[in-house]
Amino acid sequence: MSAAQRRRVNVHPSDEPESDYSGILNEGILLLVFESIKWDLQVLCLTASVNRKLRAIAKRLLWRKLCVFRAPCMVAALANGAPNGRIGGGWDALAKLMFFCSGCESTRHFIVSRAIPGHFTRASRFSKTSGRSFLAKKCRGDLLFVSDPCEHPMGDKEDDLGIFRGVFRGFMRSKTRACLLRRQVPFDERVRCPYCGTRVWSMTAARLVPKSAARRLGSGDRRLEYFVCVNGHLHGACWLVPLSSDEEVCDDGEEDVEGDDDDVNEDHAGYDEVDGDACSHQTVTNGSTSSLGEDVLGGGPIDLLLNL
Numbered sequence: 001m002s003a004a005q006r007r008r009v010n011v012h013p014s015d016e017p018e019s020d021y022s023g024i025l026n027e028g029i030l031l032l033v034f035e036s037i038k039w040d041l042q043v044l045c046l047t048a049s050v051n052r053k054l055r056a057i058a059k060r061l062l063w064r065k066l067c068v069f070r071a072p073c074m075v076a077a078l079a080n081g082a083p084n085g086r087i088g089g090g091w092d093a094l095a096k097l098m099f100f101c102s103g104c105e106s107t108r109h110f111i112v113s114r115a116i117p118g119h120f121t122r123a124s125r126f127s128k129t130s131g132r133s134f135l136a137k138k139c140r141g142d143l144l145f146v147s148d149p150c151e152h153p154m155g156d157k158e159d160d161l162g163i164f165r166g167v168f169r170g171f172m173r174s175k176t177r178a179c180l181l182r183r184q185v186p187f188d189e190r191v192r193c194p195y196c197g198t199r200v201w202s203m204t205a206a207r208l209v210p211k212s213a214a215r216r217l218g219s220g221d222r223r224l225e226y227f228v229c230v231n232g233h234l235h236g237a238c239w240l241v242p243l244s245s246d247e248e249v250c251d252d253g254e255e256d257v258e259g260d261d262d263d264v265n266e267d268h269a270g271y272d273e274v275d276g277d278a279c280s281h282q283t284v285t286n287g288s289t290s291s292l293g294e295d296v297l298g299g300g301p302i303d304l305l306l307n308l
Contacts, residue, residue: 025053027061034062039069041099064091071098074126074145078169088171089196089231097233098124101150101163102194104237109204110225112237116152116161118194124148131166133216134226134234136208139176143169144234149217151240159239162217164226165195171232180206180228193229200227203236214238 030047037043044066048058064084068075078094079085087094103118104110124147131144149162168174185206187199203209204225214221219238226236 025057027057030057030062031065034065039066041066059090059092063095067091067094067098071126077128077143078167089233093196093231093233094167097165097167097195102165102235104161104163107191107225109202110237112161113154113158116163121150126166130216133210133212134166135176136179136210139179142174142176146234149238149240159242162219162238162240164217164236166234168232168234174232176228179208188227191227193231193233194235195233196229196231198229198231200229202227
C-alpha cells in the first residue's frame with residue numbers, strides 16, 4: 001500500500017474540514033432550534049450569514065418555514081394551500097416583504113421633500129380586503145394582500161407619508177399582469193423591486209390605480225403611487241389625509257383571523273398580522289423575540305436580509 005493510500009485510510013471522519021459544521025448543517029436540528037425560539041428573525045439572519053451552505057439551506061427551507069409560522073393564513077392563500085411549494089420571487093423575498101418597509105424616494109409621479117430610508121417594522125398587518133381596493137374593476141378576480149401604511153412624519157408643513165407594500169397570489173397568471181401586457185406598459189426605468197430586485201411597472205403610469213386605493217389608505221385622489229414587479233410584489237407611497245379628533249377610520253367590518261385557522265376565505269376579512277409571536281397578535285419588534293421594544297434599522301447581521 002502506498003503512502004498516499006495509507007493517508008487516505010487513516011483519515012478519520014472527525015478530521016474532515018466540514019465536520020465542525022455537521023450538527024448545524026443538519027436540517028432536522030436547525031428546524032428544532034428555530035421552532036424552539038419561535039422563528040426569531042435576527043437569529044435566522046445570523047445563521048444565514050455564517051457560510052454559503054447555511055445560506056442555501058435558509059433560502060431553500062428556513063425562510064419558507066418562517067413565513068408559514070408568522071403568517072399561516074396569508075401564506076396558505078398565496079400558496080394555494082400548498083405552503084411547501086414555490087412562490088413568486090422566492091420565500092426569502094416574501095419574508096423581507098413581511099417585515100421590511102421599503103422607504104421612499106421621489107419618482108416621476110410622486111415627489112417627496114426628502115428620501116425615507118427602508119427599515120424594519122414593529123408589526124405589519126396584511127389584508128386581502130385592502131388588496132381588493134388596489135385592483136382595477138377588470139382585475140378584481142386577482143388575490144392581493146396589502147399592508148396598512150407605515151406612517152412617516154415629514155414636517156409641520158407637510159402631511160404624513162404612508163408607505164405600503166403587498167403581494168399577489170400567482171401573479172404570472174393574474175388579470176393584472178395580463179392587463180399590463182395587453183396595454184404594453186413599459187417597465188419603469190429607474191425603480192426596482194426592493195424585495196427581489198426585479199423590474200417594476202408603475203401602476204400610475206399604467207392608469208390602473210382605482211380611486212378606492214386612496215380611500216382605503218386614507219389619502220387623496222392622485223396623491224399616491226405604487227409599483228408592481230414581475231414577481232407580484234407591490235410597494236408604494238401616499239400622502240395621508242390628517243384626521244380630525246372626531247373622525248375615526250372605518251375598518252369595513254374586518255375580523256380577526258385566529259392564528260390556528262389556516263384558511264383565508266371570503267367569510268373572514270382575510271388579514272394576517274405579522275408580528276413576533278406567530279398570529280398571537282402580540283407586538284414583537286421586527287418579528288424578533290430577541291429585540292422586544294427596540295427598532296432595528298439594519299445594523300450588523302440584519303443587513304443580510306436587506307441585501308436579499
